[in-house]
Each structure stands twice: as structure tokens, then as C-alpha cells.
Amino acid sequence: MPRPRSLTHPQIAAAALRVLDRDGLDALTMRAVANELDMGTMSVYRYVTDRAQLEALLVDHVLSTVDTDVADTGTAGTHTNAGAGTDWITHIETLVNRVRATVGAHTAVIPLLLTHRHTSRHSMRWGDAVLGVLASAGFDARQRVVAFRALLAYVFGALQVEYYGPLPGPGTAALAALDPDQFPHLADTAREARDMGVDEEFGGGLRLLLSGLAADARAGQAD
Amino acid sequence: MPRPRSLTHPQIAAAALRVLDRDGLDALTMRAVANELDMGTMSVYRYVTDRAQLEALLVDHVLSTVDTDVADTGTAGTHTNAGAGTDWITHIETLVNRVRATVGAHTAVIPLLLTHRHTSRHSMRWGDAVLGVLASAGFDARQRVVAFRALLAYVFGALQVEYYGPLPGPGTAALAALDPDQFPHLADTAREARDMGVDEEFGGGLRLLLSGLAADARAGQAD
């Protein structure tokens, strides 16, 4: 077994992430990554079948830093009856916010997230954690599926909405300057939205979803 | 003023959509669109500054077919007290489902939606309609901003989640076959999810969001 491998997948992913963070998504080319690794372009292909796999590696690498442990993040240690509490809401908020914090540190990865999410082991680990919380909160299987996919859609959707058109940005300003006759509600609301922070927006939307989920939980318990 | 224009933006967008529907996103090139229009490649640039604008045109064209009128879609005509009813929930569901129906007929446009949504006039018209419903339901400005952006995130997020990894697809099957020791909840829930339809998933998630919104509306009225 001659000539041992000189690179690992995490090393390649880290190099790709460095390029992405430094120069943006457009600059993320096979040549640039190879250059970052001090290699010839085609050498990278010894470790990666194509560009798609490199992107998948990159996404998984970013998500690998998300802590999925929520064992001890509940509200104090005073609860004795399992399942009936609302700790699960805090737990899910924690898991979601951790993803957002991690991704927020590498915003250029956002366009790649949805395309490669389903091939990422660490994304699965996160999903397993979310579903675990939902299960221990008493949701049945069908409810868990709907809730999980809705959370997935919201989190990644919100990240992209924020990435492509942040609320306190030029997009909102343009909407605020719109003709109030043509777009009365949009122009009006946009003026109000200019001083709203991205965290308030994200957290508020997440809380809407969790509030709906909590209503389902209460209805289920009433049976 | 010689040599009148032979093409309109809608014609170009329609040609691009034909290419997209027939051959997919990868095949959507400037050459292909020009070919569809029986033109030389560079002729298209007389009408469009670059590829990005062509994509924006395409997105706006697709969204232009979404009916944003909800004046007469309420539950019968029996309500007399304005604002207090729950017709607004039906109205928003209608508006959201119309987007989904339209986009569902051209799924290959989904990856382009979020990137160009904010430049589309018809997207603004839709947004104005949604915000109008929220306003007449009694939500104040900050609530409208949060609710609107959350709906935006959910709708486009869900479309993409569904596009890249539909629930009744190979992704779910792969998850169901996962090692139950490593991913107990994921493997378990995936097995349950295989026979759930995409509409049930989408509608269920939307209802969670609307349920949370309704709770806010009730709390606001209690004041």
C-alpha cells in the first residue's frame, strides 16, 4: 500500500470553507480550492469525485460544529413530570438557534445548504436531535413529520430570505419608497420594518411556528 | 426611431420558461433561450443586460399568473363584524396555495425563486395582498412584518425542501434504512413518513404557522 493519502476530507472541506469565507461563493472553484491546498487542480479529484461532492463536504463540515446535545438546557431542574412540561420548546429553540449561529458565521454557505442538506451526516444528527425532542414532548409520528419538515423549511427558508434580502437592507428601503397607490400595504409595512433587527425577525417567526406546535400539543393532551 | 423592437420581455420570459420546463435548469443557457427565440445568442442581449436579469424576468413571469385577489373567498357572506372573524386565515391559505400551485407547475424554477423574488413586481403584488389581509385582520405593523417574513420563509423554504428531497422519495427511504442505533428517531420517523403526501406535509406546516398567528390575534384582541 504505497504513497499514503496526504489529505483528509475535513482538511479539504476546511480549505474550501476558507476560500468561501474569504472570497465568496463565486470564487469557490476547484482551482481555488486546490490552490488553497497547495496542490494542482486535478489532484483534488483524487479525494473528491466532483464539485458537487466538494460542496456536500463543505456543508457537512459547517454543520459539524453544531452542538446537538440538549440534555441539560431545560428550565431549571424543578420539573418532575416527564412530557407534560414545555421544556421541549426551549430545546427546539436552542437547536434551531445553534444552526443559525453557526451558519451566520459563514453566510456564503447559505445557498449551498438546501441543495446538500440531505446528504450530510451532521445534518441528520441534528434532525435526529430535533425529532427526539418532539418525540419526548409527546407528538405522534405524523405530527413529528409535519413539525420537523416545517421547522426545516422555516429555518433554511429564513436563512435564505435573510441572506438574499436582509430586513434592514436596501431591499426594504426600496419597498418603503414604492408608490403607495400601487402597493399600499407593502410600502407602509416596509417603512415600519426598517428598524427591526434580523434576530427579532427570525426569533419572532420561529416563535409563531412553536406556538402553533404548542397548541397541537395541548390539544393532544386534552384527549 | 427606426427598426422597432421585435420582442417583448414577456415573450423572452416565456421562451426561457419553455426551455426550463422542457430541459431543466442546467439547460437554461443564453444560447438555448436565443435558439428558442430563433435568434443569435447575442441578440438577446439587446433586451436583457445579463443572465441574472433573464432569470429575474423568468421568475416574475411565473409569478405573474398568481391571482392575488381574495375579495370574495371568505366563508360565505354571513359575517357582519369586520376584523373579528377568521376569514383572514382562509385568505392567506388561499394566497399561499396559489403560489404553490403555480410554482408546482414549473418546479425547475424553484432554485431561482429566492434569489430573484425581491426584484419581481408580481412578487410584490402578492406580498401586498398578504400584508393587506394581515392588516385587515388587526395585526399591528411589527406583527405584520414578522408574520409576512415568516410566511415568506416557510413557503419558499418548503418549496425547496420538497424540491430537493420530496418526502415520498429516495431521501426518506434512505433515512428509513439508517442504522437505528445511530439515528433512532430519524430512522423511526422516516419509516412513518413514507406514505405521507406532499400536500399533507405542506398544508400541515402552513397550518402550524397560521395557528401561531391566530393565537397572537386572539391575544391582541383580549387587550
Next chain:
DNA sequence: TCAGTTAAGCGTGCAGCGTACGCCTACGAA
């Protein structure tokens, strides 16, 4: 009727992309 003018239409060419192919060579086993 017929220049004159303006913009439509497009052929050519270029830089940069992903990557197929095949050569050279560093390395570990025999």
C-alpha cells in the same frame, strides 16, 4: 424618391469553468 440615422441582429473571440485522460513519480512491500 432617396440619402441619412439609429438601433436591431449577430459572428467572432475570449476568459474561466468543470473535468477526462494519461504521464510521471513517490512510496511501501517483497
Next chain:
DNA sequence: TTCGTAGGCGTACGCTGCACGCTTAACTGA
């Protein structure tokens, strides 16, 4: 020391978006 394997990479190809500048169609004013 020799051999076989696999790492490393130079070259080249097809494809992309698009800059540039030519040709030419269509309308206007004399």
C-alpha cells in the same frame, strides 16, 4: 534493490456568459 500501486498533476476539451464591432433593417426628413 526492485516492483507495483496509487498520488500528484500538465494538458486539453467542451461549455459557459458575455465584450466588441460589423452588417443591415426600418423609419424620418428633404
